[in-house]
Amino acid sequence: MNVWSYVSGLNLVTVLIALVFGISVLQGLLRGATSSAKRLALMVTEGAATLLGLFLSWELTEWASPQVQLWLASRTLSIPPAELGFWEQLYYTGVTGLRDFSLLRFALLFVIDYGLIKQLLYRLIDPFVDSWLSEPAPPGRQRTAPSFLSSLVGGVIGAVTGAGRSLLMIALLFILTTLLPQTPMTSYIGASELYRKGATEVIRPVTGDFIEQRLPVFTRQVEEEFASILQRKYEVVDAHIPGNIADAAKEITAKGRNDEEKAKLLYQWVGTRVKYDWEKVRLYEEQRIWKEQTPEETFATKAGVCIDFSRLYAVMARSIGLDVKVVTGLGYDGRGGYGPHAWNEVYLAEDQKWVPLDSTWVASGGNWFNPPNFQETHIKEV
Structure with a gap:
């Protein structure tokens, strides 16, 4: 009964963070030093590629968005005062929305840019990563379990990997609680000791005021623009x-x-x-x-x-x-x-x-x- 009371009283957020860390350590122990090191390097490489892709996409979109807006404005597009079919309504709603709503235009261009840039980056690094990660067994021999020392080192590397994964999870929860501060879910997440420690000692110092102060403002701007986009449909539907x-x-x-x-x-x-x-x-x-x-x-x-x-x-x-x-x-x-x-x-x-x-x-x-x-x-x- 005491054990059940203890288990039922555990915070699920704490359990999930601990599981992510524990599974990573276990994987490191089973894979050994070499394989774990390669997996960690792969995670770091993919993370670096993602960050580079985000940075390049942001810069490209900041340049492209005004150009697209000017081009659309030069088309002097206006909704014709006639009854429009479904596809015509969709077209005019979308095109005029891209022209008039900066966040919508930026978001769409950013997604396109990021998809293209990330594909390009992965095409460049995939051949090297694939050849590096491949571990063919010697002819006539099966793979052997890692030695004790290799497992020990692999476990340490797995712990590093698990810490990175756990911090990523905490960062996502931190963003969620920032956007939805007055909810029971946020209170429950905040009750997790592991979450509070990671958020207070790592996430908050690294991100500064960007997430806690700027992100909610940006989110409200997105919500307001989205509402305006929804209202635009009446201008199109009732254009006639x-x-x-x-x-x-x-x-x-x-x-x-x-x-x-x-x-x-x-x-x-x-x-x-x-x-x-x-x-x-x-x-x-x-x-x-x-x-x-x-x-x-x-x-x-x-x-x-x-x-x-x-x-x-x-x-x-x-x-x-x-x-x-x-x-x-x-x-x-x-x-x-x-x-x-x-x-x-x-x-x-x-x-x-x-x-x-x-x-x-x-x-x-x-x-x-x-x-x-x-x-x-x-x-x-x-």
């Missing part, structure tokens, strides 16, 4: 502006003297003319049946849910020359919680800024066109 919607938008905003007045007129019209489709919500919540509808269908039926309000508003706004986004995230549900929601942001040229608006909530009362407390009830998806 039906004539009746364009005519209606022009008539609705005829008295608007600037972008803000036109945007408000559309906000009021969509919010008061389109009714919330509770039946669509019920079908989804009870039967998981989602009825996708186009802005043209929303305009015709005058019914929809938040994403339909937002897509219709975006199409109408674009038809009169306004820059507009469909934004997804969480909206306050009035009961102390938040649920999936969609709204818009429109650019006011005279003020040179984007402002939020929620035409879905017009029927609930209050002002939802750029109110001061908008961010308290609407949380952007990032």
Whole structure:
């Protein structure tokens, strides 16, 4: 019972780190000095090749990314105002995304560069590594077990190899806990004595503030850009502006003297003319049946849910020359919680800024066109 209590109380992270180290030592003992030394040299060689590949890829991508952006910008690519097929939607989403989103462009080019450079490096070193690692047995003789001294030296080399593998594992866990600090998993990992020792005495001094301070910032930037890429799909899917919607938008905003007045007129019209489709919500919540509808269908039926309000508003706004986004995230549900929601942001040229608006909530009362407390009830998806 005492043994079981001890085993059940062990931290699995500690166990895994110890296993990685122990298995490496055992492999060294079984392989002997020569084979273990070669394996260690192979690991170091592959590690060096990987680091060199990453460095060269980074440098190449830093040079190539602006060149690709300039080339794509020079193509003056615009989404045609017509109904697009699936592959056309995918093409315009991808190409305009590469042009407009720097992190996406850099990431894609980096992956391509790294793949090519790593293949080149491995083609250069593989012949030498293969010939060096090959251990043909003498003719007529079988391989013999290593001597005691060879096993002992192999075990020491295995310990060095195991330490390297364990530190790599700790480094990956360190990155994970940095990106997800407020989770039970992070607390559990931090409870491992071996992890804390490796992270505190090796990983943190080596990496400085890069992982703990810069990586979370970079990750948030990636999340924000990814959300923008997802929102770009509505610009592509809804690129076609039906004539009746364009005519209606022009008539609705005829008295608007600037972008803000036109945007408000559309906000009021969509919010008061389109009714919330509770039946669509019920079908989804009870039967998981989602009825996708186009802005043209929303305009015709005058019914929809938040994403339909937002897509219709975006199409109408674009038809009169306004820059507009469909934004997804969480909206306050009035009961102390938040649920999936969609709204818009429109650019006011005279003020040179984007402002939020929620035409879905017009029927609930209050002002939802750029109110001061908008961010308290609407949380952007990032």
